[in-house]
Amino acid sequence: MEIRHLRYFVAVAEDLHFGRAAARLHMSQPPLTKRIMDVERELGVRLFDRTNRRVTLTPEGLELLPKAQAALAAFDEASACLRGSARARARRVRVGFPPDTSTDFVATATEQLRKLGIHAELSEATTAEQRDRLLAGQLDVGVLRWPYESRGLSSTAPLSQPVGVLMATENPLASHSEIELADLAGHTLIYFPRSMAPGLYDETLANCRAHGFSPTNIEHGIRMVYSLLSVMPNAIALSVEHGFTSRWASGPHSKTTWVPIKGTPLKWRTSAVWRTANRDPLTQTAAQVVAQALCSDGWLPEKAEAGCG
CATH class of the missing domain: 1.10.10.10 (Winged helix-like DNA-binding domain superfamily/Winged helix DNA-binding domain)
Incomplete structure (x- = not known):
């Protein structure tokens, strides 16, 4: 029966x-x-x-x-x-973002997706981890730092931010309105581990060397940047102004300062990325929402015609 x-x-x-x-x-x-x-x-x-x-x-x-x-x-x-x-x-989208993402971006992206009736399942992961998870179908939309191996992946137009220098306020360079990379000679560089985003790591160090800064001592860290700068006066960190390091470490009671680099020789580029084989319209919508949230968090189009809106 x-x-x-x-x-x-x-x-x-x-x-x-x-x-x-x-x-x-x-x-x-x-x-x-x-x-x-x-x-x-x-x-x-x-x-x-x-x-x-x-x-x-x-x-x-x-x-x-x-x-x-x-x-x-x-x-x-x-x-x-x-x-x-x-x-x-069916209305759920799995969204990944790098560990250095600002809380403002996360709040904006989730709120905008919620207004569209889309529930975002958020996870923090490096560019390398997100790429693997996107290709494995374990993630729907990621926020990846360029350059990365893009085979099998599609993305929104790249957005960028200039990279500046985060340093202790007692550092003599902290009083400058802008500095040159060559001015950093002799400083210890605090930077994220290469495994997080190999392409960006190699590109950044190559550009540093090309502009007169060849760090002989590199300390790897992300969330402990502020602590390391506090105990290492001769150390500097490279960060976008809207990254979490400057949000945490800069402020009225902070002992660190973010200074732009003259001529903008260093940039971080990022995009909202999805697996090309994933043709779900919901994924495409979520990727565009994520890109818009990046725009509202200081990431700007590399070309005027790309636009943020």
């Missing part, structure tokens, strides 16, 4: 009329009559007494009716719950 058989029985039992029950079930009467007979044969009892004038429930039918109604109600409730969960999952 299947759930549909209970539904046939309950319809006839409630209407006590095969014709009305058939119309209620959107089927013709002969097939309904046959299905009821199949149920009776399977159970080995008569559920209805039928005459040319009326249909009544037998004692066995009366006993079965409330149990069948309860079973159908439970089944329908479970089905509705599962359909609701499926709809919720």
Whole structure:
């Protein structure tokens, strides 16, 4: 016996009329009559007494009716719950972002997605980790730092921010309105580990050397940048102004200062990225929302025609 058989029985039992029950079930009467007979044969009892004038429930039918109604109600409730969960999952987008992302970006992106009825499942991951997870189908949209291996991935137009120098306020360079990379000679560089974004790491160091700064001592760290600068007066960190390091370390009570670099020789570029094979319109929408959130957080288009809006 299947759930549909209970539904046939309950319809006839409630209407006590095969014709009305058939119309209620959107089927013709002969097939309904046959299905009821199949149920009776399977159970080995008569559920209805039928005459040319009326249909009544037998004692066995009366006993079965409330149990069948309860079973159908439970089944329908479970089905509705599962359909609701499926709809919720259909409006879910898994979004990754780098550890140095500002809290303003996260708040803006999630709020804008929420307004569109999209639930964002957020996870913090490096560019390298996000790329692997995007290709594996474990992430829908990522925020990746250029350059990266883009095969199999699509992205929004690159956005960029100039990289400046974060340093202790007691450093003589902290009083300058801008500095040159060559001025950093002899300083210890605090930078993120290469494994996080190999392309950006190599590109940054190559540009530093090309502009007269060849760090001989590099300390790797992300969240401990402020602490390292506090105990290492001769250390500097490279960061975009809107990165989390400057948000945490700069301020009225801070002992660090962010100074721009003359000529903007260093830039970080970023994009909202998704797997090319993922053609879900929801993913495309989420990627555009993420790109807009980046724009509102200080990331600017590299070309005027790319635009943020």
